Amino acid sequence: MPGTNLTREEAQRRAELLTVDSYEIDLDLTGAQEEATYRSVTTVRFDSAEDGAETFIDLVAPAVHKVTLNGHALDVAAVFRDSRIKLKHLKRGRNELTVVADCAYTNTGEGLHKFVDPVDDQAYLYTQFEVPDARRVFASFEQPDLKATFQFTVKAPAGWTVISNSPTPEPKDDTWVFEPTPRISTYVTALIVGPYHSVHSTYEKDGQVVPLGIYCRPSLAEYLDADAIFEVTRQGFDWFQEKFDYAYPFAKYDQLFVPEFNAGAMENAGAVTIRDQYVFRSKVTDAAYETRAETILHELAHMWFGDLVTMEWWNDLWLNESFATYTSIACQAAAPGSRWPQSWTTFANSMKTWAYRQDQLPSTHPIMAEINDLDEVLVNFDGITYAKGASVLKQLVAYVGEDAFFRGVQAYFKRHAFGNTRLSDLLGALEETSGRDLKTWSKAWLETAGINILRPEIEVDGNGVVTSFAVRQEAPALPAGAKGEPVLRPHRIAIGLYELDGSGKLVRTDRVELDVDGDLTDVPQLVGKARPAVVLLNDDDLSYAKVRLDEVSLENVTQHLGDFTESLPRALCWASAWDMTRDAELATHDYLELVLSGIAKESDIGVVQSLHRQVKLALDLYAAPERREAALARWTEATLAHLRTAEPGSDHQLAWARAFAATARTPQQLDLLTGLLEGTETIEGLAVDTELRWAFVERLAATGVYGEEEIAAEYERDRTAAGERHAATARAARPTEEAKAEAWASVVESDKLPNAVQEAVIGGFVQTDQRELLAPYTEKYFAAVKGVWESRSHEMAQQIAVGLYPVLQVSRETLDATDTWLASAEPNAALRRLVSESRAGIERALRAQAADV
Numbered sequence: 001m002p003g004t005n006l007t008r009e010e011a012q013r014r015a016e017l018l019t020v021d022s023y024e025i026d027l028d029l030t031g032a033q034e035e036a037t038y039r040s041v042t043t044v045r046f047d048s049a050e051d052g053a054e055t056f057i058d059l060v061a062p063a064v065h066k067v068t069l070n071g072h073a074l075d076v077a078a079v080f081r082d083s084r085i086k087l088k089h090l091k092r093g094r095n096e097l098t099v100v101a102d103c104a105y106t107n108t109g110e111g112l113h114k115f116v117d118p119v120d121d122q123a124y125l126y127t128q129f130e131v132p133d134a135r136r137v138f139a140s141f142e143q144p145d146l147k148a149t150f151q152f153t154v155k156a157p158a159g160w161t162v163i164s165n166s167p168t169p170e171p172k173d174d175t176w177v178f179e180p181t182p183r184i185s186t187y188v189t190a191l192i193v194g195p196y197h198s199v200h201s202t203y204e205k206d207g208q209v210v211p212l213g214i215y216c217r218p219s220l221a222e223y224l225d226a227d228a229i230f231e232v233t234r235q236g237f238d239w240f241q242e243k244f245d246y247a248y249p250f251a252k253y254d255q256l257f258v259p260e261f262n263a264g265a266m267e268n269a270g271a272v273t274i275r276d277q278y279v280f281r282s283k284v285t286d287a288a289y290e291t292r293a294e295t296i297l298h299e300l301a302h303m304w305f306g307d308l309v310t311m312e313w314w315n316d317l318w319l320n321e322s323f324a325t326y327t328s329i330a331c332q333a334a335a336p337g338s339r340w341p342q343s344w345t346t347f348a349n350s351m352k353t354w355a356y357r358q359d360q361l362p363s364t365h366p367i368m369a370e371i372n373d374l375d376e377v378l379v380n381f382d383g384i385t386y387a388k389g390a391s392v393l394k395q396l397v398a399y400v401g402e403d404a405f406f407r408g409v410q411a412y413f414k415r416h417a418f419g420n421t422r423l424s425d426l427l428g429a430l431e432e433t434s435g436r437d438l439k440t441w442s443k444a445w446l447e448t449a450g451i452n453i454l455r456p457e458i459e460v461d462g463n464g465v466v467t468s469f470a471v472r473q474e475a476p477a478l479p480a481g482a483k484g485e486p487v488l489r490p491h492r493i494a495i496g497l498y499e500l501d502g503s504g505k506l507v508r509t510d511r512v513e514l515d516v517d518g519d520l521t522d523v524p525q526l527v528g529k530a531r532p533a534v535v536l537l538n539d540d541d542l543s544y545a546k547v548r549l550d551e552v553s554l555e556n557v558t559q560h561l562g563d564f565t566e567s568l569p570r571a572l573c574w575a576s577a578w579d580m581t582r583d584a585e586l587a588t589h590d591y592l593e594l595v596l597s598g599i600a601k602e603s604d605i606g607v608v609q610s611l612h613r614q615v616k617l618a619l620d621l622y623a624a625p626e627r628r629e630a631a632l633a634r635w636t637e638a639t640l641a642h643l644r645t646a647e648p649g650s651d652h653q654l655a656w657a658r659a660f661a662a663t664a665r666t667p668q669q670l671d672l673l674t675g676l677l678e679g680t681e682t683i684e685g686l687a688v689d690t691e692l693r694w695a696f697v698e699r700l701a702a703t704g705v706y707g708e709e710e711i712a713a714e715y716e717r718d719r720t721a722a723g724e725r726h727a728a729t730a731r732a733a734r735p736t737e738e739a740k741a742e743a744w745a746s747v748v749e750s751d752k753l754p755n756a757v758q759e760a761v762i763g764g765f766v767q768t769d770q771r772e773l774l775a776p777y778t779e780k781y782f783a784a785v786k787g788v789w790e791s792r793s794h795e796m797a798q799q800i801a802v803g804l805y806p807v808l809q810v811s812r813e814t815l816d817a818t819d820t821w822l823a824s825a826e827p828n829a830a831l832r833r834l835v836s837e838s839r840a841g842i843e844r845a846l847r848a849q850a851a852d853v
Contacts (some may be wrong), residue, residue: 011143037102042139051092058135058142066100099139107754109262110135119219124194126258134186140835145420150181158182161400170554190268191476213254245410260756267302282691285651287606312420314377322389351387358383377685391544398492400434407433469526490518496539497532530624562601584851612659620768622848648685694726702733762803778806797832805838
């Protein structure tokens with residue numbers, strides 16, 4: 001059952017009426033191994049501001065057995081409908097409600113997810129409640145501003161462990177009775193239940209002792225690098241507690257690596273759930289460890305910003321996510337002993353490119369979006385909410401000063417602990433500590449959509465001396481269909497001047513920091529200086545804007561992009577080149593040549609891997625069709641050459657092996673993959689371990705070299721949950737009509753696949769070398785997608801709506817088919833948004849292909 005959509009107005013009315021005190025939740029999970037449902041008993045105590053008032057409590061359940069309000073049994077058939085229980089004739093003051101229901105385990109990653117590990121045949125459970133899915137486990141007033149205490153009692157099978165927000169008690173008769181939590185929102189409560197493996201430690205400082213736990217399935221225990229995870233966690237505790245001047249607000253801190261998780265992680269108070277792909281079974285590059293560390297720190301930051309102080313309504317979701325993203329990167333960059341002081345390079349190269357892409361879609365929206373109902377927020381976990389918001393917070397820190405920013409944050413936490421807030425509460429605190437009026441800043445940055453472009457305008461005399469220097473700001477028109485008007489914004493930026501030194505390296509020789517406002521800002525500080533080789537606007541990546549290079553700088557960067565001595569200016573130039581390619585200002589074949597000329601000098605492995613993904617995307621979608629195969633051949637030959645010459649055993653070698661596997665195409669290249677799998681070919685230092693084997697197998701399946709027999713044999717080598725997903729991807733990737741029909745039917749015509757396997761099948765189904773084979777599925781997609789959306793849970797429906805859109809059919813016909821469907825199908829706003837975003841990708845690809853001449 002998808003669950004009834006809650007509107008903002010309904011939530012406001014309910015918050016005005018109710019003050020919720022406490023929940024007591026009793027769950028019987030003893031049949032979890034075999035049964036589809038479990039008994040849920042909820043007792044909630046709340047105050048009503050009015051006598052005789054009416055409201056409702058939320059519950060998604062296949063059966064409700066009993067509803068008792070203030071001692072009176074209600075007629076279940078009369079009061080329970082469409083995931084809501086009507087509550088009439090409330091008493092002014094204290095009310096008590098008890099609901100007895102059978103709730104369902106899920107395989108969608110929402111509510112109480114159940115996974116059976118094929119290694120030990122044991123069930124593993126965990127909850128995922130954001131946005132509205134606590135109501136799948138217990139009756140709840142499902143909105144963030146109705147905070148309460150939560151006391152869980154859980155009966156579980158013998159030998160299992162139960163973890164929740166409160167410290168784990170000693171069980172009695174396999175029943176676990178937890179202490180009540182502090183006042184928190186429903187969506188950050190949690191239960192994780194099963195025969196999990198665990199490692200324990202503590203965080204200790206100045207008399208403070210916080211118990212720490214790390215959990216995973218026993219089948220992953222041999223790969224769990226708990227010491228490294230604890231190290232990052234302790235660095236986060238040190239840095240956040242100093243910057244926030246507020247002690248960690250909960251009694252313990254557990255991190256639980258759980259299976260089939262839809263997101264990266266979830267900030268449940270004191271019980272963070274994390275996707276267990278972060279327990280690395282095979283060799284990964286340092287970029288993967290950096291990403292995992294950022295996720296760990298992101299969720300830890302949420303303990304303060306999100307859990308201790310929580311948004312009143314989902315309009316301010318961005319503030320939760322942006323703050324956690326900004327502070328996690330800042331911690332990685334500045335915490336003593338951090339392994340990733342270059343984390344702002346990663347941010348510029350990955351998070352901001354995500355934001356720029358999102359901000360150029362027809363669904364672009366202000367950072368502080370108007371969220372009218374749950375459907376809207378469910379599709380708003382996007383590049384604006386996370387990455388643009390974090391970029392703007394970085395700009396705000398530059399604007400008010402780091403010390404003033406964190407002093408304001410400290411006052412905010414102390415003032416609103418365990419309460420709910422709006423954006424104005426944070427901005428008010430920052431105005432007090434910085435002395436800056438942030439109302440104009442907020443209106444320009446947070447309440448409008450779109451990206452500005454910054455260009456340098458430089459004039460020099462005959463001796464190469466700068467006679468005029470200004471920064472031109474542009475506000476391009478918003479994408480067709482987007483709401484709002486383009487605006488110019490105040491930007492705090494740095495301008496970096498770079499020269500080639502005697503060794504051919506690009507070194508920064510000067511830096512000017514200033515405010516850019518309006519359409520043209522003069523920079524008199526640079527007049528009279530010699531014209532440098534490269535002028536880089538937004539150096540140090542302080543602001544959020546697309547940056548263009550002047551003609552001289554562009555020529556020098558094209559020749560020497562890999563020669564910057566620092567990683568961040570390289571990343572900014574790489575990002576600018578990618579942005580120009582997406583905007584059809586740089587031809588795809590020129591982008592390929594730029595990457596090929598500079599990537600060998602790129603030391604940052606995260607940047608290298610991003611370039612791999614971007615080149616592949618550009619060649620698959622943005623290359624002119626008549627140029628595509630030759631460009632792919634050139635790229636594949638380059639990946640193999642780099643693989644053979646990379647330092648043996650290095651991260652770069654592994655990255656090039658994966659890049660080669662993603663695009664190998666000639667018989668000789670595919671023979672090499674086969675030989676590496678069978679051991680008849682070797683490359684010094686390259687360990688063809690479990691995950692790399694699957695990358696090779698999936699490519700060989702997609703090219704028709706491997707069939708069912710070889711895929712099954714590989715699965716026999718890796719009879720794990722991950723192996724099952726990889727095998728599903730490989731089977732769906734096979735270039736036959738039968739394989740495609742089977743994959744389509746398993747996803748679209750059936751709802752039996754669990755979330756992670758469905759995602760794997762979709763990933764295999766869409767193969768860029770199989771455009772003709774996939775062409776008939778355009779019509780099938782539009783015939784099915786609305787029905788899928790209306791009958792599946794949100795996560796499952798979104799996977800299908802986005803993943804199976806015919807993104808490879810770059811043609812006017814696809815645009816027309818999309819437009820016809822949008823005009824006739826009457827999809828709800830959330831589905832309309834997702835399909836419109838995919839349509840925009842086709843439009844962009846057509847423009848880029850036309851420019852690739």
